[in-house]
Amino acid sequence: MRSYEKYFRMNRLPHIWCPGCGNGIVMKSIAKAAEQLGLDQDNTVIVSGIGCSSRASGYMNFDTLHTAHGRAIPFATGIKLANPKLKVIVITGDGDCTAIGGNHFIHGARRNIDLTVILFNNNIYGMTGGQASPLTPTGKKATTAPFGSVDTAFDPCELAKAAGASYIARGTAFHAKPLVELIAQGISNNGFSLVEAITQCPISYGRRNKMGDAAGMLKWMSENAVPLAAYEKLAEDQKDEKFPIGILYQKTAPEYSAEYAKVIKLAQEGK
Numbered sequence: 001m002r003s004y005e006k007y008f009r010m011n012r013l014p015h016i017w018c019p020g021c022g023n024g025i026v027m028k029s030i031a032k033a034a035e036q037l038g039l040d041q042d043n044t045v046i047v048s049g050i051g052c053s054s055r056a057s058g059y060m061n062f063d064t065l066h067t068a069h070g071r072a073i074p075f076a077t078g079i080k081l082a083n084p085k086l087k088v089i090v091i092t093g094d095g096d097c098t099a100i101g102g103n104h105f106i107h108g109a110r111r112n113i114d115l116t117v118i119l120f121n122n123n124i125y126g127m128t129g130g131q132a133s134p135l136t137p138t139g140k141k142a143t144t145a146p147f148g149s150v151d152t153a154f155d156p157c158e159l160a161k162a163a164g165a166s167y168i169a170r171g172t173a174f175h176a177k178p179l180v181e182l183i184a185q186g187i188s189n190n191g192f193s194l195v196e197a198i199t200q201c202p203i204s205y206g207r208r209n210k211m212g213d214a215a216g217m218l219k220w221m222s223e224n225a226v227p228l229a230a231y232e233k234l235a236e237d238q239k240d241e242k243f244p245i246g247i248l249y250q251k252t253a254p255e256y257s258a259e260y261a262k263v264i265k266l267a268q269e270g271k
């Protein structure tokens, strides 16, 4: 047995994801980050919404909660406020987090509550067969955009930064080892952490957009993901489909559950 396997519910495996799906790589990166940090399974909670990626919580050997579509962050907020000693990790898809859960995402970041949100970004609604999400790039095809999406995708990392998150990072399923480090640092940050993990959905997204199979999509990641410092040196016309990876932003700011505890103390003292 590998050392990180204690973080999996081995009796729930094999998983149900399609062959070549990137969700397993991201899930393993979370387990390896947990191992690196020596996370206590009894004091760590994993909360997910609904979607292919959100199935990961059921495979992970912590206290886990598989909630409603888009609602992982408010459930996680309640857990953290009820017991601030817990490490709370949120697993969510791009549709789950930025469409139906978009407002919760903004307000979690605004409060800088100590949650680590791992956003599995496969650019599509995978579970329901390939509808466009707010992170589907303009021009890419989806069942709801058969001629290419006319909407503009937004950058969830920029949104989290503007809203107030204190740790923001992006990795990919291709760069699996650095992804472990980015997740571990996010979990260690005392505040709202976003780790966007670009992952491949060869079935509902790659096939439709002629990106090849899983290997082709991983190759695309290897060619287009650029470490932040190098990305910033690129001229606008060199950027094309390229995107920055690594730690994108960090700051120190008051953490919400600690601030909330102060208010409770004041109220109890009747001041």
Ligand SMILES: Cc1ncc(C[n+]2csc(CCOP(=O)(O)OP(=O)(O)O)c2C)c(N)n1
Residues within 6 Å of the ligand: 050, 051, 052, 053, 054, 068, 069, 092, 093, 094, 095, 096, 097, 120, 122, 124, 125, 126, 127, 128, 133
């Ligand atoms: C309130 C509600 N609306 C819609 C759905 C249907 N639904 C389930 S999963 C999903 C999309 C999942 O996409 P995403 O969050 O990107 O995750 P992925 O499957 O791609 O990992 C939708 C629309 C639902 N379960 N509940």
Ligand code: SF4
Residues within 6 Å of the ligand: 016, 017, 018, 020, 021, 022, 023, 052, 053, 122, 126, 127, 200, 201, 202, 203, 204, 205
């Ligand atoms: S539909 Fe896409 S995201 Fe869902 S399991 Fe299959 S490959 Fe993965």
